[in-house]
Amino acid sequence: MKNNDSSMNFENKVIPEAILKEVQIALSHYPDLRETPIEFRFKKKIRKSFMQAQPKFSGLFKDKKNRSYLIMISESFHIENEEFQISEIPSEVLIGWIGHELGHIMDYQERSGLNLLLFGIKYLTSSGFIKEAERAADTFAVNHGMGNYILATKDFIINHAHLSQLYKDRIKRLYLSPDEILNLVEKLHFPEGQL
Known part of the structure; x- marks a missing residue:
């Protein structure tokens, strides 16, 4: 069913048509x-990020099973002097990126409302906690068979000639490295070609 904002409703998911296939x-x-x-x-712009997953505030203190979540996606991805439109980012x-954000939602689902509030505060104030949260989201994604997609995302960022070294270093510092992702995949014993 179409909405006025050219999104699609699929039972309990609202997905913009521009990213329907990827989602x-x-x-x-x-x-x-x-x-x-x-x-x-x-969203027009998300500070320091391209995507951001969060519980909807209205359901924060509801039973875990009754919570709903929001994944905000920046219409353009701006890093220092470089800007990408969402249409310029390869599908994989x-x-x-979406798989990583869904990993955050998997993490959030197990937390109480109070724990989620504390999570938000720690995320805003502690780089060590950011690293822990981002690595957990990557791990959820890899554990759900998304290793190749997570590697493609890392490769896009780390090896993109026009992105600043400062941004690349931040990604390397806070997220799983390609080697760590490959080690996780190996430990999961996925048959070849089913990552």
């Missing part, structure tokens, strides 16, 4: 999120 692929790796209400919404990279 569906990422969600297919997370059967546990089938019953979880998630809205994917474009976008799937990896």
Whole structure:
């Protein structure tokens, strides 16, 4: 069913048509999120990020099963002097980014409302906590068979000639490295070609 903002409603998911294919692929790796209400919404700009997952505040203190979540996606990805439109990002990279954000939602689902508030405060105030949270989201994604997509996203960022070394170093510092992702995949014993 179409909304005025050219989004699609699929039972409990609201997905902009521009990223429908990528979201569906990422969600297919997370059967546990089938019953979880998630809205994917474009936003003009997100500070220091391209995507951001969070619980909707209105349901923060509801029972964990009744919470809904929001994944905000920047219409353009701006890093220092370089800007990408969402249409310029390769599909597999976008799937990896979405898979990472769904990993955050998996993490959030197990937390109480108070714990989520504390999580938000720590995320804003502690770089050590940011690293822990981002690595956990990457791990959820890899554990859900998204290793190749997460690697594609890392490769896009780390090896992109026009992105600043400062930004690349931040990604290297806070997120799983390609080697760590490959080690996780190996430990999971996925058959070849089923990452």
